[in-house]
Amino acid sequence: MMLTSVFRDSSQVTKQVKLIQTVADPLADKWGRPLQIMEVCGGHTHAIFKFGLDQLIPKSIEFIHGPGCPVCVLPIEAIDQAVTIAEQSDVIFTSFGDPLRVPGSKKSLLKAKAQGADIQVLYSPLDAIALAKNNPDKQVVFFAIGFDTTMPSIAFSLLTAAQQGINNLRFLCHHIRLMPTLMALLAGEKVQLDGFVGPGHVSMVIGAHAYQPIAKRYRKPLVIAGFEPVDFLQALYQLILQLAQGRCEIENAYARVVTAEGNLSAQQAISTVFDDGVDSQWRGLGVVPGSSVKIKECYQAFDARQLLNNTVLSQSSVEIKDPGYCNAVLMGKLKPDQCPLFRKQCTPENPKGALMVSGEGACAAYYYYKGT
Numbered sequence: 001m002m003l004t005s006v007f008r009d010s011s012q013v014t015k016q017v018k019l020i021q022t023v024a025d026p027l028a029d030k031w032g033r034p035l036q037i038m039e040v041c042g043g044h045t046h047a048i049f050k051f052g053l054d055q056l057i058p059k060s061i062e063f064i065h066g067p068g069c070p071v072c073v074l075p076i077e078a079i080d081q082a083v084t085i086a087e088q089s090d091v092i093f094t095s096f097g098d099p100l101r102v103p104g105s106k107k108s109l110l111k112a113k114a115q116g117a118d119i120q121v122l123y124s125p126l127d128a129i130a131l132a133k134n135n136p137d138k139q140v141v142f143f144a145i146g147f148d149t150t151m152p153s154i155a156f157s158l159l160t161a162a163q164q165g166i167n168n169l170r171f172l173c174h175h176i177r178l179m180p181t182l183m184a185l186l187a188g189e190k191v192q193l194d195g196f197v198g199p200g201h202v203s204m205v206i207g208a209h210a211y212q213p214i215a216k217r218y219r220k221p222l223v224i225a226g227f228e229p230v231d232f233l234q235a236l237y238q239l240i241l242q243l244a245q246g247r248c249e250i251e252n253a254y255a256r257v258v259t260a261e262g263n264l265s266a267q268q269a270i271s272t273v274f275d276d277g278v279d280s281q282w283r284g285l286g287v288v289p290g291s292s293v294k295i296k297e298c299y300q301a302f303d304a305r306q307l308l309n310n311t312v313l314s315q316s317s318v319e320i321k322d323p324g325y326c327n328a329v330l331m332g333k334l335k336p337d338q339c340p341l342f343r344k345q346c347t348p349e350n351p352k353g354a355l356m357v358s359g360e361g362a363c364a365a366y367y368y369y370k371g372t
């Protein structure tokens, strides 16, 4: 409680906003346009609106909401795969809560559950191990999604299951790695970007050094930020200062959590379980080279894709529909409230796209915090 209040202190917030304005306004005047800053992570998008920072930060700064929400970039095919597996009679399908409401080409996991599929929400993949032990006549499948942040817990769970000789637990993995995604975004840059506010939790795993190619190859600064207002504003100030001074470096404004090297045991678990560098298709981003992973050959018994029926999937993919606006929001070309479906046909109760479903989705952030 004490710790949180320090990072929400209003006098600190006011001071930081003033500092940011002092540097940002003259720079935007000089450039003749607002400074275009991408907050990579959906957690930061929510922090901006939840704490009203969008009202305080000067208009000389424009935020481009980045692709860092794993639920939002899940391709429809991934939901179709999940539904196909979940509807098998001998399967208990488990997942974190958010993916259940994401529309697939025919139905969401929530609808499959309502129609009788055994789908359970878990808080940790480790809970799936207990479920598998208690249901030896069933196949327990965990829907493993997320950026580098969630990969260690999946890897540790799989290794634990292997160690304990559990043979009825599998993982349907759709992990996305942050660095290849940012590199692809910069390589095909269609949106003007001046710098990045880097995600605190992914950075905790991969470490601050991992971002060096962004500064070296693309000459863009990045500052890693935490999720409280004072954390975020401190990072933003450092970023704007870099722009004003013509520097482009990787800086860490979240040093109480993030180190230069990251979490080495988490990285070790990831490289033990997964093969890196798999090209993958993501919603709104298209095919991002090397952005995904696959379970290593020696752990194939834990790969839920073996339960898939290819014929069923290829038939369902014909019906894929996705509002084109979601892609534009994910690429930073459209603000959520510029989507014609926003607050009308598309709401959290009746989402048309994943960005309205996820707790980190940009459209959900606008819906809950940005007024009408």
Ligand code: SF4
Residues within 6 Å of the ligand: 323, 325, 326, 327, 329, 336, 339, 340, 341, 342, 343, 346, 347, 351, 352, 353, 354, 355, 356, 363
């Ligand atoms: S409001 Fe709905 S349809 Fe529009 S971009 Fe957001 S999620 Fe997609």
